[in-house]
Amino acid sequence: MARNATKSKDGRTVLSNFGYLTLLQFASYLFPIITVPYLSRVIGVEGYGKIAFASAVMVWVQTVADWGFLLTATRDVAKCRDNKAEVSRIFSETFFARCLLAIVSFIFLCLLILIVPDFKENAEILFVTFLMIPGYIMFPDWFFQAIERMRYTTITNLLVKTIFTVAVFIFIKEKGDYIIVPLLASLGTVAAGIIAMYLILKKWDYSLHRVSFHSVILAIKRSTDVFINNLFPNLYNSLSVVLLGIYDGSVANGIYSEGNKFVNIGQSVLG
Numbered sequence: 682m683a684r685n686a687t688k689s690k691d692g693r694t695v696l697s698n699f700g701y702l703t704l705l706q707f708a709s710y711l712f713p714i715i716t717v718p719y720l721s722r723v724i725g726v727e728g729y730g731k732i733a734f735a736s737a738v739m740v741w742v743q744t745v746a747d748w749g750f751l752l753t754a755t756r757d758v759a760k761c762r763d764n765k766a767e768v769s770r771i772f773s774e775t776f777f778a779r780c781l782l783a784i785v786s787f788i789f790l791c792l793l794i795l796i797v798p799d800f801k802e803n804a805e806i807l808f809v810t811f812l813m814i815p816g817y818i819m820f821p822d823w824f825f826q827a828i829e830r831m832r833y834t835t836i837t838n839l840l841v842k843t844i845f846t847v848a849v850f851i852f853i854k855e856k857g858d859y860i861i862v863p864l865l866a867s868l869g870t871v872a873a874g875i876i877a878m879y880l881i882l883k884k885w886d887y888s889l890h891r892v893s894f895h896s897v898i899l900a901i902k903r904s905t906d907v908f909i910n911n912l913f914p915n916l917y918n919s920l921s922v923v924l925l926g927i928y929d930g931s932v933a934n935g936i937y938s939e940g941n942k943f944v945n946i947g948q949s950v951l952g
Contacts (some may be wrong), residue, residue: 693763701835710946712842718847720862721939728859730926730935734803735810735863736924742786746814749907750775750900751823758827769888772824772881774900777892779818782901787811799927806860812867819874824881837876841869923949 739806747795754775793800794807825834848865852858864923881887 684775698829698831701831705831705835705838706746706840706949708842709730711949712846713942713946715939717942719850720853722857723853723933724859724862725856726935726939727931728856728935729939730860730931730933731803731806731859732810733922733934734926734931737919737926738790738807739810739813740781740915740919742790742811742814744908744912745786745926745939746779746818747908747911748778748782748784748901749904749911750779751754751862752907753904755823755827758824762828765887768828770892772821772887773890773892774896775823776818776821776889778900781897783818786814790851797927803926806863808865809867813863813870816870816872816874817866820870820877821881825877828885832878834877841873845869846930867903920950 722731754771757771761771790800790807790811794804795801800807819836820834822834825831831890845865849862852861852865878889882889922934922938925937
């Protein structure tokens with residue numbers, strides 16, 4: 682099958698993308714196995730529990746910022762990927778729609794921090810972890826999928842994950858350093874986003890241009906059905922971590938989250 686696939690350009694592209702995605706998937710299993718035991722020993726289960734709480738909240742924020750565009754925008758660009766002007770229009774609408782949704786999410790997060798005591802207690806780590814969201818917006822993996830250039834997203838992700846892993850062992854030395862973990866992850870995500878925007882706007886010559894507020898709202902409306910479909914699984918998957926953190930504290934959350942991470946890795950491999 683591999684030999685037959687390499688006889689055509691499309692076949693080689695599919696095979697290449699499959700290989701890079703497989704490499705990226707294995708990397709997503711490998712790096713946590715390296716860092717989790719070290720982090721759990723150095724920052725302790727309480728610090729790890731605070732990180733898990735903030736990460737679970739950010740799953741909801743990211744779901745709102747994505748708003749189904751990971752599927753709908755990928756589909757729309759893939760349909761017209763040879764038309765650079767149309768691709769640029771879709772890219773611009775999606776980018777600014779996600780920025781608007783991220784701002785709305787940030788306002789809602791600030792309200793939760795003001796109203797809910799447990800959110801207020803973890804305000805610092807929540808704000809630091811939120812810095813990942815601009816990075817996710819600037820790194821449009823959906824765009825790389827649509828134009829079938831997964832080599833770039835894989836190389837960028839591997840580079841950032843490697844630097845993050847090395848930085849963890851360099852900078853995380855005591856329990857109070859738990860706040861540095863999401864900071865390093867956020868900086869890595871933003872750096873990956875800057876690289877991605879350079880590739881899209883400079884190397885491949887797509888454009889990010891001004892779009893009307895009306896077109897942004899229409900883009901959000903077109904993805905609403907997919908958003909609702911994604912919202913509830915992400916909501917209940919993260920809800921256990923948030924509720925455990927609220928009702929039983931960071932220590933219980935750390936124990937649960939550390940153990941659950943390895944279970945999730947095993948389930949992902951089977952999947």
